[in-house]
Amino acid sequence: MPDGGYRWWYFDALSADGQHGLSIIAFVGSVFSPYYARARRRGSGNPENHCAVNVALYGLKRRWAMTERGMRDVKRDARQFECGPSALRVDGDVVTITINERCMPVPRAVSGVVKVTLKTCYDQAVALDEKGLHQWRAVAPHARIDVALNAPEQHWQGNAYHDMNWGAEPIENAFKDWTWSRLHDENGAVVFYDARRKDDSRKAFAMGFAGGAVSEVALPPKHALKRGFWGMAQDVRSETTPAIISKLEDAPFYTRNHVRIGHDGRRYDAFQESLSVSKFDTRRVQLMLPFRMPRW
DSSP: OOTTOEEEEEEEEEETTSSEEEEEEEEESOTTOHHHHHHHHTTOOOGGGSEEEEEEEEESSOEEEOOEEOGGGEEEOSSEEEETTEEEEEETTEEEEEEEEEOSSSOOEEEEEEEEEOSSOOOOEEEOSTTSOEEEEEEEEEEEEEEEEEETEEEEEEEEEEEEEEESSOGGGTEEEEEEEEEEOSSEEEEEEEEEETTSOEEEEEEEEETTEEEEOOOOOEEEEOOOTTOOOEEEEOSSOOEEEEEEEEOSSEEEEEEEEEETTEEEEEEEEEEEHHHHTSHHHHHHGGGTSOBO
């Protein structure tokens, strides 16, 4: 992986009863790290020295943890990724995520084991920029999850989603912002993606995943959602007027929501996320981040 590059593995899920949710992101070359950004400015942007496992829990017992680790605390190969006390391991069609993290600035533990069963995997990658330096792949958009946490204590199962992104340069070199959402239906999953590049050109697409096949889906209209607490603009693709069921994340440069949208004549609950790369790449945000994202 070149200096300034990145790779991340993303998982999200909701419990069958709708009472719990989570997102987990494993980073090599943490794109949202102020330490990695500073290292790149100084000409030493080795992605292997800026790794993290981000865990966010939603529902009654909310938690958010992300501690960056250097090369001395990281081991990885094609089947596993160890980052300090947390780890991801692939065994056949099961990804086992062992979590042992601590929230900041209020120190609270997040620990336990999450198992994601990848029902059907897809290998089709999509270039998000004109040069093909930034790629996205929905690895297992319709998966199953089994959550067994001891801090905070919770046990649940539900549908899950897994994708990955990777790039050969910092994301702020290519993008201003993007938004995406995903839903599950009885056949598989549908993903909507909108990226705005630095030159204001756009990459917008919708893809359906069912039975091992990938299909193009007509893009429904874009609807603006209410701005976040920090003024973040948010939008989502929907055939009907969307509704925010619950706010999952509301940060200075990104938001994540549980939303209800219209697709193919029906209403679905979906995950939605908006990211402002331009806001992330500001001095104010860079100075705020270490309070929640320490580096050990």
